[in-house]
Amino acid sequence: MIIPGIIAEYNPFHQGHAFQIQTLKKKLQADYVIIAMSGNFVQRGTPAMTDKFSRARMALSCGADLVLELPVLYASSSAEYFARGGVSLLNSTGVVTHLGFGTETEQTDLLLKTASVLNRQPEDFRQTLRKELKKGLSFPAARTAALKKYFENQNIFFSADGEQILSSPNNILAVEYLKALEYYHSPILPCPVLRRGADYHDTSLDRNFCSASAIRKHCRESAKSSLPVDDIVSKLPGKVLPEPALDILKQYPHPFLWEDDFSMLLHYKLLTESAEQLSLYADSSPDLAHRIKKEIGAFRSWSSFCEHMKTKNITFSRLSRMFLHILLDIYQEDYRLFPKPSCLRILGFRKNAVPLLSAMQHAGSLPLVTSPAQAGQTLSDSAYRLLAYDLKASELYRAGVTARGDFSLKNDYRQPVIRL
């Protein structure tokens, strides 16, 4: 069987995502497509605008056959651990043959070579990197400069737009996927798909292919005038979402959530924990924790505090991830304790994918989980502890929905797996 896997957030699911799935299916003559999807919180350290089950449903209604939850430990971590978590999850299904991912270049070779250098970290590359950092460049800029020099020294072709290529967010993530495949000696074959449409960071909405962040921006701004969800979504232009996903989003029965819905929780934690405690969370550091305690008087909201605290090397996303980890009690230590996913949590599947589930039961290296309640009995202690972070993340998400006056979001124990 040919089974591509995709690591995604689908926040929300849009035309670009549908295009990627269709392209993979056609190109590979795929039997099934498996998605490793972030749960209720995403890599930027923020809540997904809609809950994970609604997003899994969007994916399943637009070409995906099975959606697994990427544990929040990886879903909310730096690109490197995000990619490793996703690749490891797909590896452990035992059935995924290809990894599909978006790129903004056709120079796949450059991405592959970059991944290899970054994994190997040869000494002359590291020397240049240190030099560039000392010059005052930000880490990504210094890394790109060091790569360029390394390739030139090795007489490896580095195109004129090489630096630009290695700076695009999607290509950076692509490199991380390639690194992770190499890191795990994975039998999964990389299968890049050239992205169509807007840049990742482009927040304009005037094309059919527009970025998820443009869609979120529209929804967030419309939400300020407290329009009902249906009206907000109806105002999205043209066909930015495939119709089945659009319908699901229109009928979403809860308010959209944003990081600022959790401002008070964050403020409370930052106020009441010591710098020493704060320094232990993932993505924190003693320096950062002290600076936070010093600047806490400037706290207004989650997002404005990220803006206030960010520096050349400490990005908005890094801060936001750290803040999420504070609310979820995720410590730096946890990445050592849980280097890989410990179960295959199924959020939903299409009924035609039942043979796929059987295949995973035989070939997979991790237990399938459809019910968190049962998982408490069947998983090992350590495996359950990792799953417990996802349950906690869902409880946090529910607290956010409740605080917005909606009391109807089910908890993870009561939410049945989606079967389409």
Next chain:
Amino acid sequence: MIIPGIIAEYNPFHQGHAFQIQTLKKKLQADYVIIAMSGNFVQRGTPAMTDKFSRARMALSCGADLVLELPVLYASSSAEYFARGGVSLLNSTGVVTHLGFGTETEQTDLLLKTASVLNRQPEDFRQTLRKELKKGLSFPAARTAALKKYFENQNIFFSADGEQILSSPNNILAVEYLKALEYYHSPILPCPVLRRGADYHDTSLDRNFCSASAIRKHCRESAKSSLPVDDIVSKLPGKVLPEPALDILKQYPHPFLWEDDFSMLLHYKLLTESAEQLSLYADSSPDLAHRIKKEIGAFRSWSSFCEHMKTKNITFSRLSRMFLHILLDIYQEDYRLFPKPSCLRILGFRKNAVPLLSAMQHAGSLPLVTSPAQAGQTLSDSAYRLLAYDLKASELYRAGVTARGDFSLKNDYRQPVIRL
């Protein structure tokens, strides 16, 4: 010197409070009046509607000479520990000669005898109490019935309205003060002051003497229509607040806070902590913690969840106190670790009270604290740990004010002692 002390919340300060201070001053020819006042959270387990410094200022502008902070550990505990904390704080000033407190009866003798029985817990009293509880009476009702029987058996006069007297909230608190004075063998003399005006629980506003809860109810309901504080306070009828207190309340620069401003924090904690963890907080129990986890799906807000969870023997206030303890990490264990206040935290004083402060420095058994920042250096570890709960409570209060969109409340380190 004649120096009465009063244990109070002043939430907010009203005519009844002013009357009590004036009566004590006149009756005792007092030199100074000292207040042991709750900080930012009160005995009902809720935030005070205005912060502690504004309330201290009200008291100082209406007859008080010195306001000490009753540590939140005692201020937010059951009537017994509340009274003990207050009496112990006043004891340790070394200068307080009388304890002033409101009663709703002139039968002081009945209150004194009741206090003594409750402290001694004679066997026949306890037997009757157990019997009455088995009949299904609530604890306060069973206790009153057992007291009545005990007094009758001992041929001690118990007036026809004795049961009613022992059921009034102010008299219950008076009994606790008397118990605490006896418990500590305190040299402080009890000095009951008959309350004028409305009942403690009366929430009508049509007299000059009305209860603090009636004033809060008015403010809370007006606040729903998002009127500015000034307008809300201006609509209070007649002279329910003495003029200086009214002016302070009118000019209060922050939003009034209510327990439901902390609903999301509470929800998050109740969702994310296990029943075992929840059972360890002060005013919790394993049973209660399990019931909370079972019923958490019904959570809508702090107050509605208290209503939902309360039973005959577990009151709204007990639940609310437990919830506050969850947010402040106050454990049952802490009452054993910190049986008494460990410093005299000064919130404010009148300039004419400087000799009083000198006297306390000589005669008092605890260090005076005017600056929490300095206290970190001067207090013992254990004394500072108790103070740290008050600092944490203030941070929690600030988080509530910030979440309401007001960013101007200073933290405890930056708030100077009030000198009027």
